[in-house]
Amino acid sequence: MSLSQMQVFNDYVMPGTMELVAQEVDKFNAASRGAITLSTDGFTGDFARESFFQTLASAQRRVDRYAAQAAAAATDLTESQYSMVKVAGGFGPIRYEPSQMTWLQRPTQEGIAAASEAFAKILMQDQLNSAIASAVAAISNQATATNDVSGGSPISYAAINGAHAKFGDSSSLIVADVMSGACYHKLIGDNLANTERLFQYGAVLVVDVLGKAVIVTDAPALTNAAVDYKVLGLVQGGVTVNNTSDVVSNIETTNGQTRIETTMQVDYTFGLGLKGYTWDETNGGKSPTDAELATGSNWDKVATDIKHTAGVIAVGDQS
Numbered sequence: 001m002s003l004s005q006m007q008v009f010n011d012y013v014m015p016g017t018m019e020l021v022a023q024e025v026d027k028f029n030a031a032s033r034g035a036i037t038l039s040t041d042g043f044t045g046d047f048a049r050e051s052f053f054q055t056l057a058s059a060q061r062r063v064d065r066y067a068a069q070a071a072a073a074a075t076d077l078t079e080s081q082y083s084m085v086k087v088a089g090g091f092g093p094i095r096y097e098p099s100q101m102t103w104l105q106r107p108t109q110e111g112i113a114a115a116s117e118a119f120a121k122i123l124m125q126d127q128l129n130s131a132i133a134s135a136v137a138a139i140s141n142q143a144t145a146t147n148d149v150s151g152g153s154p155i156s157y158a159a160i161n162g163a164h165a166k167f168g169d170s171s172s173l174i175v176a177d178v179m180s181g182a183c184y185h186k187l188i189g190d191n192l193a194n195t196e197r198l199f200q201y202g203a204v205l206v207v208d209v210l211g212k213a214v215i216v217t218d219a220p221a222l223t224n225a226a227v228d229y230k231v232l233g234l235v236q237g238g239v240t241v242n243n244t245s246d247v248v249s250n251i252e253t254t255n256g257q258t259r260i261e262t263t264m265q266v267d268y269t270f271g272l273g274l275k276g277y278t279w280d281e282t283n284g285g286k287s288p289t290d291a292e293l294a295t296g297s298n299w300d301k302v303a304t305d306i307k308h309t310a311g312v313i314a315v316g317d318q319s
Helices: 003-031 098-104 108-140 157-173 181-189
Strands: 036-038 047-053 079-096 146-148 174-179 197-201 204-209 212-217 228-235 239-242 247-254 261-274 277-279 299-301 311-317
Touching: 003 036, 036 108, 079 108, 108 228, 108 239, 108 261, 108 299, 108 311, 146 157, 157 174, 157 228, 157 311, 174 181, 181 212, 181 228, 261 277
Parallel strands: 036 239, 079 277, 146 311, 174 212
Antiparallel strands: 047 079, 079 261, 174 228, 197 204, 204 212, 228 311, 239 261, 247 261, 277 299
């Protein structure tokens, strides 16, 4: 493989990858009903901050028309903010020998397609796993959003329904449940699943269960070893992953070994945000690790009412 051919590879591998990511993001967003939103919109710096006015429900009061006049307590119009955090990742370096392809007379485009699709799946999986781990951590940290029946009762649709009930009259806002494949098949065994397939990409499956979308993916945060299953119930826009187009790649061909070697390396970032929660910039810090994202105390609830947050979680035994 000549140097000019390697330059063609370098020019086309990342455009192909980003096209794959964009296509699958669009499908996933639609099929999951917007519960987990993947977006190419980005932000500068380590955090993205947005302010909002908190609820004025406490300003409502009862009036006695026959009572003597008295001073009424004022309710302050309070503004709060929530932060999204930027997460960094890498892919490679991947090493191979250019002469391997020329020896087999295989076209350069074949390597481009393989590298592009592999990276696209890995990138999407990282984004989803990070988003799910963050949501599990934040929501589990709120007793008013958690229905934990583990330690005696298995996960069941009743347990999931109990988690939905945490939203009370706003439970209809929950548009999708997120669970592992093993949990999904357990529910099938209990005759509680509708197997209509909406979308599948790699190891991510989205189906429809009793009127709500169910995102089926074996994210590590959804299982606790051989102990329990965790099922997230998310509202529309509950989890946002953005900045998905921030990808930098480099391919180098070097001498010095008995045969010429080529390495490919990719750096990428994406932002993570949860509805009703802010990333704790002091405790969680910048450019967080997986462990920091999965720490509930690093996600502070800023919404006054739990009904205004990302959703709920059900926890139950595996059997």
